[in-house]
C-alpha cells in the first residue's frame with residue numbers, strides 16, 4: 146500500500162504561515178459609511194505531510210473593525226495551535242478540529258485556514274474534490290453576488306452597473322445610512338432590478354430596532370430581502386414577528402448553536418455562511434445542514450481573500466441544491482493582487498464553478514506569497 150494513502154501513517158510534518166496584504170481596488174464603505182476599508186490582511190497556510198501531500202488554506206477577516214476577528218490574530222492563533230496540529234493525520238479533519246478546539250476555544254478565524262488545508266489534503270488523498278468530500282457537487286456553478294459599498298444612491302447604482310458589466314446578476318448592497326436614505330436607496334435599486342436579478346440589502350448591524358421597523362414596513366415588496374438588520378439575535382427576535390420582509394443573518398451566525406437558535410425560533414429565512422467566521426469548512430457544512438433541514442436558503446462566502454477563499458466557498462456552495470443556493474462571492478474581483486494567476490474558479494458569466502480536480506483543485510504560487518512569517522515543524 147502506498148504510504149500515506151489509507152494506511153494510517155500520514156502525518157502533518159510542517160506548517161508554514163504566510164502573510165500578504167491584499168489592496169482593494171477602491172475604498173470600500175459599509176454599515177452606512179461607519180467603516181472604511183482600503184485593504185485586507187490575509188494569512189496563508191501550507192501544510193506538508195510525510196507522504197508528500199501538500200494542502201493550502203487561507204484566512205482573511207474583513208478588516209479588524211468589522212467583527213471580532215483580525216488578520217494578526219490568525220497568525221497569533223496559529224502559533225498557539227501549531228503544537229497540536231503537527232503530527233495529526235490531516236485526512237481525519239474532525240480530529241484536527243477537535244484538537245484545535247480543545248487547545249484554543251473560540252478564535253474560529255484562526256482555525257479556518259488549517260481546516261481548509263486539511264480538507265485539501267483529504268480530497269487529494271481520496272482523489273475527490275472538496276465539494277465531493279462534503280457530500281457531492283451539483284453540476285451547476287453558483288451565481289456570484291457582488292458586494293456593493295455604501296454610498297449615495299447614485300454611487301450605489303453606478304457600482305451595481307459596474308458589477309453588471311462583469312456579468313454579475315446578484316448583488317449585496319450595503320446600506321445602513323439612515324431611515325430616509327435607506328428607504329430611498331432600496332426603492333431606487335428595486336426600480337432598476339432586471340428579471341431574475343437578485344438584490345440583498347445588507348445593513349451590517351447598523352439599524353436600531355426602531356429604524357428596522359420603520360424601514361422594513363416601508364419597503365415590503367417581492368424581491369426585497371435584508372441582511373443583518375440589527376446587532377444581535379435578540380434584536381432580530383424582536384423585529385422578526387413584525388415584518389414580512391425576508392431576513393438573512395451573517396454576522397450573528399457564528400456557532401452551530403446560533404444556527405440552531407435561528408432555525409428553531411424562526412429568526413431568519415436566509416443564512417449567510419461565512420466560512421472564515423464560523424471556523425472552517427467542517428463547521429460551515431454543519432450549519433449548511435441545519436439550514437437544509439429547516440427550509441433556510443443559503444449564501445456561502447469567504448469573509449474576504451483571494452481566489453483560494455473564493456474556491457473554498459464555491460466548493461461548499463456547490464454541495465447545496467441549486468434551488469436552495471443563493472450565491473457565493475468573488476472577492477478576487479475586488480483586490481489588486483493574484484496568488485494563483487489564471488487558476489481556480491473564476492467569474493464566467495457571473496458564475497463560479499468548481500472543477501472535479503482533487504482537493505481544492507489548485508495551489509497558489511508560493512513565490513507570490515513571499516517568505517513565510519513562521520514555520521512550525523514536527
Ligand code: MG
Pocket residue numbers: 347349372373395396417
Ligand atoms: Mg453581510
